Amino acid sequence: xxxxxxxxxxxxxxxxxxxxxxxxxxxxxxxxxxxxxxxxxxxxxxxxxxxxxxxxxxxxxxxxxxxxxxxxxxxxxxxxxxxxxxxxxxxxxxxxxxxxxxxxxxxxxxxxxxxxxxxxxxxxxxxxxxxxxxxxxxxxxxxxxxxxxxxxxxxxxxxxxxxxxxxxxxxxxxxxxxxxxxxxxxxxxxxxxxxxxxxxxxxxxxxxxxxxxxxxxxxxxxxxxxxxxxxxxxxxxxxxxxxxxxxxxxxxxxxxxxxxxxxxxxxxxxxxxxxxxxxxxxxxxxxxxxxxxxxxxxxxx
Ligand code: GH3
Ligand code: MG
Ligand code: MG
Ligand code: MG
Numbered sequence: 001x002x003x004x005x006x007x008x009x010x011x012x013x014x015x016x017x018x019x020x021x022x023x024x025x026x027x028x029x030x031x032x033x034x035x036x037x038x039x040x041x042x043x044x045x046x047x048x049x050x051x052x053x054x055x056x057x058x059x060x061x062x063x064x065x066x067x068x069x070x071x072x073x074x075x076x077x078x079x080x081x082x083x084x085x086x087x088x089x090x091x092x093x094x095x096x097x098x099x100x101x102x103x104x105x106x107x108x109x110x111x112x113x114x115x116x117x118x119x120x121x122x123x124x125x126x127x128x129x130x131x132x133x134x135x136x137x138x139x140x141x142x143x144x145x146x147x148x149x150x151x152x153x154x155x156x157x158x159x160x161x162x163x164x165x166x167x168x169x170x171x172x173x174x175x176x177x178x179x180x181x182x183x184x185x186x187x188x189x190x191x192x193x194x195x196x197x198x199x200x201x202x203x204x205x206x207x208x209x210x211x212x213x214x215x216x217x218x219x220x221x222x223x224x225x226x227x228x229x230x231x232x233x234x235x236x237x238x239x240x241x242x243x244x245x246x247x248x249x250x251x252x253x254x255x256x257x258x259x260x261x262x263x264x265x266x267x268x269x270x271x272x273x274x275x276x277x278x279x280x281x282x283x284x285x286x287x288x289x290x291x292x293x294x295x296x297x298x299x300x301x
Contacts, residue, residue, distance in 0.1 A: 085103040198244060
């Protein structure tokens with residue numbers, strides 16, 4: 001790797017080490033390169049490295065390129081990664097078959113360095129634009145945090161990862177106490193400002209890059225906290241509550257405090273096949289209901 005800016009991660013899956021070496025030589029200055037010499041380990045590498053692009057050989061013993069592509073396309077976690085076939089099979093039928101299987105491009109051997117570079121650059125750029133646009137559709141307009149669509153996608157993804165790797169997953173539902181009264185007292189615009197402050201306080205309470213806060217609806221927020229023990233989840237929920245109370249947003253109509261408070265319901269545990277990610281959200285919502293029943297301004301996990 002040179003000191004140039006690295007533009008993305010590329011995974012090469014090819015049974016020929018000589019091919020891997022050749023492609024690596026062409027691309028290594030611009031990209032971080034990973035490789036695998038067979039389909040099974042290649043698929044494992046896809047999960048380990050989350051590449052921006054996969055260069056896939058068609059003819060390989062055991063598992064061929066089509067089977068590998070099918071596997072990649074069948075999983076939500078990997079299906080959006082663009083795959084380019086690189087192969088010596090240069091018939092039109094083969095190329096059509098490859099593109100119909102879901103490859104974004106088809107490059108025939110012998111590999112010409114400049115062409116490989118140019119096509120790879122195009123597909124990496126397209127992927128970045130896709131990711132950018134995708135992100136735009138997943139942001140809540142008022143608060144700037146993730147919206148419900150993003151939450152669902154993110155939760156489904158972490159549910160699967162946690163199930164597979166037997167990791168603890170925590171979900172919080174956070175609801176502002178007596179928010180209708182807040183609107184009635186201070187007006188709807190002040191209510192909107194309050195939602196923005198609360199969203200910011202929750203966001204600031206989450207320290208790790210994989211923690212997500214989303215606006216679930218009206219005055220409800222949800223957090224997805226992966227790879228965190230029950231005790232740590234409880235501590236994070238406490239941090240959220242105290243950061244919100246530190247905002248000291250006046251709420252004189254509230255019967256439990258003179259400031260805005262929230263109730264937090266959560267679940268924390270290793271998911272099982274029986275759960276499903278919606279079921280986990282439901283259980284977090286049941287905890288929230290309990291927190292409300294117990295008098296609001298508290299955490300139930
Ligand atoms: P509880 O303590 O039981 O949660 O009571 P609550 O008043 O917070 O709950 P309720 O569900 O009755 O009221 C929610 C209120 O949130 C009603 C609705 O007008 C307000 N709300 C929902 N979305 C927005 C919004 O985008 N902006 C503003 N200002 N208010 C909103
Ligand atoms: Mg081969
Ligand atoms: Mg509510
Ligand atoms: Mg409420």
